[in-house]
Amino acid sequence: MDSSTFILCVLLLVSFTLGLSRNTCPSIQYIAKGTIGMVDCHFKEGFHAVVWYNSADLATGKTIMQIIDGVKEGKGYDSGEYDICSNGSLIINNVTLGHEHNYTVVVLHSQNEDPILQQIKVVVTVMPSMPFPIVDQCGERKTICHTQLQHDSRLMCLVQNARPAVSLLWVDRTAGFDRNISFQTSVSENGSIFTTLATTLQPFPYSSVLSLLTCRAAAPPGLLLKQTTTILVESSNAKIVDLVPIVQHLERGSQLTLQCSKSNLSLVLWKKAAQNGSMFQIIAYAALLEEDVPVFYTEQYQLQKDGSLVLSEIEASQEGLYRCVFEYDGTGDAVLYQVVVFESLVTAVPVVQGCSEENYCILEEEIRGTLTCLLNGIRPKVLLEWKTFHDRDAPLISFANQRLDVTSNGDVYDITLTSTYYLKATNKDRITLECRISESHIRALQSATKFDIIFVNGMKDLFQLFH
Numbered sequence: 001m002d003s004s005t006f007i008l009c010v011l012l013l014v015s016f017t018l019g020l021s022r023n024t025c026p027s028i029q030y031i032a033k034g035t036i037g038m039v040d041c042h043f044k045e046g047f048h049a050v051v052w053y054n055s056a057d058l059a060t061g062k063t064i065m066q067i068i069d070g071v072k073e074g075k076g077y078d079s080g081e082y083d084i085c086s087n088g089s090l091i092i093n094n095v096t097l098g099h100e101h102n103y104t105v106v107v108l109h110s111q112n113e114d115p116i117l118q119q120i121k122v123v124v125t126v127m128p129s130m131p132f133p134i135v136d137q138c139g140e141r142k143t144i145c146h147t148q149l150q151h152d153s154r155l156m157c158l159v160q161n162a163r164p165a166v167s168l169l170w171v172d173r174t175a176g177f178d179r180n181i182s183f184q185t186s187v188s189e190n191g192s193i194f195t196t197l198a199t200t201l202q203p204f205p206y207s208s209v210l211s212l213l214t215c216r217a218a219a220p221p222g223l224l225l226k227q228t229t230t231i232l233v234e235s236s237n238a239k240i241v242d243l244v245p246i247v248q249h250l251e252r253g254s255q256l257t258l259q260c261s262k263s264n265l266s267l268v269l270w271k272k273a274a275q276n277g278s279m280f281q282i283i284a285y286a287a288l289l290e291e292d293v294p295v296f297y298t299e300q301y302q303l304q305k306d307g308s309l310v311l312s313e314i315e316a317s318q319e320g321l322y323r324c325v326f327e328y329d330g331t332g333d334a335v336l337y338q339v340v341v342f343e344s345l346v347t348a349v350p351v352v353q354g355c356s357e358e359n360y361c362i363l364e365e366e367i368r369g370t371l372t373c374l375l376n377g378i379r380p381k382v383l384l385e386w387k388t389f390h391d392r393d394a395p396l397i398s399f400a401n402q403r404l405d406v407t408s409n410g411d412v413y414d415i416t417l418t419s420t421y422y423l424k425a426t427n428k429d430r431i432t433l434e435c436r437i438s439e440s441h442i443r444a445l446q447s448a449t450k451f452d453i454i455f456v457n458g459m460k461d462l463f464q465l466f467h
């Protein structure tokens with residue numbers, strides 16, 4: 001009787017009387033195909049014997065190999081397929097699918113003690129093509145992304161070529177916690193490896209303009225690096241086209257803060273268009289109600305906890321339309337800002353042609369003529385206009401053929417206003433006029449230059465002639 005047969009006999013006897021003893025080996029173990037795998041156990045150093053069997057049923061199972069008083073033997077050992085560690089664990093030198101079955105290990109701590117029997121289920125794993133669930137709209141590289149979808153669109157989540165089959169679940173995280181949503185799932189097999197697909201039936205189960213959906217995988221340990229992929233879905237049906245912008249004027253270099261909304265938001269999505277008519281690009285998005293906020297920042301912008309967008313020093317190139325789409329309590333809305341960046345006005349004052357800049361300007365002109373006013377180095381583009389300094393003089397002079405020329409000069413503009421004028425019937429020969437920036441809402445841009453015009457050969461002379 002060889003020693004393993006002896007142990008088996010002893011064992012069959014005790015297993016009837018003692019039943020299975022306490023675990024020192026995890027009862028389900030996952031080992032990766034194509035690697036050197038270990039069926040892990042830990043027996044006290046100095047054990048007398050460890051025997052591994054290739055089945056849970058010792059009546060039909062065969063001995064793989066054994067170690068008795070430090071001596072290893074058995075068919076599995078001789079062929080080089082198996083080995084045993086000093087703590088009793090079984091080593092599989094090249095794991096194949098054929099190694100996926102139940103094992104029994106028997107340990108005898110000393111010749112006089114009762115043998116201890118353990119059963120282990122081994123599952124052979126195959127790493128999926130990508131180590132995280134792939135959401136079709138995110139591509140194969142991203143575990144968080146954004147997309148725009150119709151309300152009846154579907155989202156697919158996939159774990160490809162894995163073993164064992166991974167199960168997938170879609171949940172809605174719009175409110176900051178998981179809510180079940182309906183989805184369809186299927187598993188296909190190809191040569192003992194599995195592909196799992198989960199498809200949502202509609203992307204806005206609990207919300208109207210934005211929703212945050214997570215595809216979550218349940219996989220054995222080690223199979224995936226990341227169990228979830230999250231997608232922020234924006235409704236492409238949302239009526240945000242007709243928004244009237246709130247105009248914000250900001251001096252270059254100052255801080256931009258745009259508030260999305262006053263209410264408690266769950267999701268915000270900021271987009272920017274350089275100017276009216278250009279495409280809106282994503283600049284930031286975030287889920288605001290969670291601890292582990294999945295936020296996407298660009299290099300330049302920051303998001304505050306309430307969803308406000310902050311830019312510490314605004315540049316002229318950052319002018320444009322900023323749109324925030326947000327979701328709260330199952331409803332959504334959007335806000336649009338038009339951000340206009342202006343230069344400080346220290347040097348930009350209108351200059352009337354023919355005036356010297358040092359003295360108060362008095363022009364001597366005919367009762368009909370042309371006036372030109374220049375404003376160089378201003379931002380943003382503004383309109384210039386002529387105005388009588390005293391309102392009561394307004395009916396006395398009339399301007400026509402106004403032409404405004406704007407040339408761009410780097411970030412700033414040079415603006416020229418040219419107009420013809422004529423003096424209406426009056427006996428006045430001197431009027432105080434202004435060339436000024438018109439229709440500007442920016443306090444800092446309220447700039448005007450005052451000058452007098454004396455009319456030679458004016459109406460006064462004519463009046464004197466006839467009276």
Ligand SMILES: *[C@@H]1O[C@H](CO)[C@@H](O)[C@H](O)[C@H]1NC(C)=O
Nearest residue numbers: 040041042085086087088089
């Ligand atoms: C058993 O020994 C092997 C090889 O030394 C080691 O990798 C493994 O972690 C050990 N198992 C336990 C449960 O300590």
Ligand SMILES: *[C@@H]1O[C@H](CO)[C@@H](O)[C@H](O)[C@H]1NC(C)=O
Nearest residue numbers: 033034035036093094095096
């Ligand atoms: C492991 O087994 C596979 C399949 O039998 C074989 O193709 C591969 O070469 C083996 N690897 C090693 C390191 O022996």
Ligand SMILES: *[C@@H]1O[C@H](CO)[C@@H](O)[C@H](O)[C@H]1NC(C)=O
Nearest residue numbers: 027056101102103119120121
């Ligand atoms: C392996 O053992 C498990 C219980 O741990 C049992 O459910 C399963 O059917 C067994 N598999 C085989 C192939 O005997």
Ligand SMILES: *[C@@H]1O[C@H](CO)[C@@H](O)[C@H](O)[C@H]1NC(C)=O
Nearest residue numbers: 168169170171178179180181
């Ligand atoms: C959500 O789905 C999971 C998995 O199907 C289930 O265990 C859980 O009970 C469900 N929760 C609710 C609130 O229905």
Ligand SMILES: *[C@@H]1O[C@H](CO)[C@@H](O)[C@H](O)[C@H]1NC(C)=O
Nearest residue numbers: 161188189190191192193195
């Ligand atoms: C099954 O897998 C093999 C290789 O692993 C591949 O060539 C074949 O196209 C797959 N079949 C299907 C239906 O995906």
Ligand SMILES: *[C@@H]1O[C@H](CO)[C@@H](O)[C@H](O)[C@H]1NC(C)=O
Nearest residue numbers: 261262263264265289328329
């Ligand atoms: C926002 O949330 C806080 C705390 O959850 C609550 O006390 C407050 O009333 C909410 N405000 C609004 C406008 O819903």
Ligand SMILES: *[C@@H]1O[C@H](CO)[C@@H](O)[C@H](O)[C@H]1NC(C)=O
Nearest residue numbers: 243244245276277321336338
């Ligand atoms: C954008 O341009 C269109 C037509 O060109 C105009 O109707 C609309 O008011 C403009 N919107 C803004 C925000 O300037």
